[in-house]
Amino acid sequence: MQEKEEQLLKKRMIELAGLCYQRDIQTSTGFLSLNEQTIFHSIEKTLPPVRTCLTGGFEGAERKLLCFLASYDDEEFGLPIAVLEVIPANLRYSEALTHRDYLGALMNLGIERSCIGDILMKENGCCVFCQEKMADYLCQELTMVRHTSVICRKADATEPITPKMERVSGSVASPRLDSVIAMVFSSSRTKILPLIEGEKVFIDGKQVTSPAVQLKEGEIVSVRGMGKFRFAGSGGLSKKGRLYVYADKYV
Numbered sequence: 001m002q003e004k005e006e007q008l009l010k011k012r013m014i015e016l017a018g019l020c021y022q023r024d025i026q027t028s029t030g031f032l033s034l035n036e037q038t039i040f041h042s043i044e045k046t047l048p049p050v051r052t053c054l055t056g057g058f059e060g061a062e063r064k065l066l067c068f069l070a071s072y073d074d075e076e077f078g079l080p081i082a083v084l085e086v087i088p089a090n091l092r093y094s095e096a097l098t099h100r101d102y103l104g105a106l107m108n109l110g111i112e113r114s115c116i117g118d119i120l121m122k123e124n125g126c127c128v129f130c131q132e133k134m135a136d137y138l139c140q141e142l143t144m145v146r147h148t149s150v151i152c153r154k155a156d157a158t159e160p161i162t163p164k165m166e167r168v169s170g171s172v173a174s175p176r177l178d179s180v181i182a183m184v185f186s187s188s189r190t191k192i193l194p195l196i197e198g199e200k201v202f203i204d205g206k207q208v209t210s211p212a213v214q215l216k217e218g219e220i221v222s223v224r225g226m227g228k229f230r231f232a233g234s235g236g237l238s239k240k241g242r243l244y245v246y247a248d249k250y251v
Helices: 003-023 034-046 099-107 132-141 177-184 189-197
Strands: 027-032 051-055 064-069 081-088 116-122 125-131 148-154 165-172 201-203 220-223 227-237 243-250
Touching (some): 003 027, 034 051, 099 125, 125 132, 165 227, 177 189, 177 201, 177 243
Antiparallel strands (some): 027 064, 081 148, 201 220, 220 227, 227 243
């Protein structure tokens, strides 16, 4: 992110936190990227003393709203996020649509990227997390994805929405960040190190630049350009004294 954009984002966060503190009302940003979340963490301690909540609408979300909470707000309810379900109008004539196809169709509606959070692919269609104020507009306007007619509607609030995950496992010398990433993505530490040092790796939304960080069970690791996973812990040693580790990779 360019310095000017970063300064504008910091100023906006300070303004929203101040408004929440002075008027005791909930305020929020749009959906923040991982880099933008890192900027928030860098100034978090300098903001007015209000409660904050970073949420993308489900556990493990990458893009998240930053909410400054009023004294009466509940962190689990009343947050300005809506979930939309997008499905082909006629499955028989539907193309094989990808995450990029759905995101492209949404952006072609002329909205800002910050209006949209994560997009979770389903067997037939996807779920889109968006700012609540945009939900009705998107339901009305999103009718085509590539050459496929689609229906966009608010998702059933009673049906849990969870991303698809694949369990992977392997042995490492220790649960170091670089070793575990290499294991999860079938790569090598040599190839992973430039990504970490190049500020492309995040743990629970916070940028990490040290490959020696020891992962803890439950932490979510995002690697720009490769994907993300939840570290599921370790258990037992191999005959060569290496540690078995497990991770749930988002697919």
